[in-house]
Amino acid sequence: MKKLAIGCLAMVVLVVAAAVIGSFYAYRKVTSTVAGFTELARIPDLERSIRNQSQFAAPASGELTALQLQRYLAVQQAIQTRLGIRVRELERTYQTLLEKDEAELLDVPKVIAAYRDVAAIFLEAKQTQVDALNEAGLSLGEYQWIRRQAYAALGMPM
Numbered sequence: 001m002k003k004l005a006i007g008c009l010a011m012v013v014l015v016v017a018a019a020v021i022g023s024f025y026a027y028r029k030v031t032s033t034v035a036g037f038t039e040l041a042r043i044p045d046l047e048r049s050i051r052n053q054s055q056f057a058a059p060a061s062g063e064l065t066a067l068q069l070q071r072y073l074a075v076q077q078a079i080q081t082r083l084g085i086r087v088r089e090l091e092r093t094y095q096t097l098l099e100k101d102e103a104e105l106l107d108v109p110k111v112i113a114a115y116r117d118v119a120a121i122f123l124e125a126k127q128t129q130v131d132a133l134n135e136a137g138l139s140l141g142e143y144q145w146i147r148r149q150a151y152a153a154l155g156m157p158m
Contacts, residue, residue, distance in 0.1 A: 039123055046126050051134045056141035064149050071136040072146040078132035079125060086121050093117070 094114050133143055151157065 040119055042123065043126050046130050047140060049134075050130055050140055052137055052139040052142075054139050056139050056145055058145050062149065064146060064153075068142070068146050069150065071138055072143065072150060074136050075129065075132040075138065075143060078135070079128050082128045083121065083125050086124060090114070090117055090121065 094110065094117075096110075133140065138146075
């Protein structure tokens with residue numbers, strides 16, 4: 001009877017230790033992901049760092065100029081060049097998750113890390129956009145107007 005009690009106690013200790021270690025691991029993953037999402041609060045600061053802060057008044061005709069389209073495409077190209085690499089890295093890193101039909105419990109840390117990485121890429125995209133807007137001399141308002149007009153011309157409403 002004494003051996004059974006010792007065996008049960010040892011099993012309880014092992015289960016508790018495993019639960020503590022698992023909880024600590026999950027806590028670390030979740031807090032790093034939450035920290036990644038709190039970084040998104042920097043977006044308004046990034047937008048304030050756009051040099052051209054002038055208010056954009058859309059022309060009455062609603063037509064784009066060739067210069068506006070060139071500047072817009074330069075911004076888009078900069079974003080695509082920088083983020084294309086990062087997105088491909090993210091896809092390679094999480095390819096096994098993308099290929100699965102159903103997630104398993106062991107996939108949870110990878111999924112949590114993927115959300116953190118997506119938040120980091122979004123923040124990097126915003127920084128790249130701000131840098132490209134500054135280089136092109138566009139304000140955020142003009143950029144958004146050009147984007148809407150370009151997509152509308154293609155028959156793809158934003």
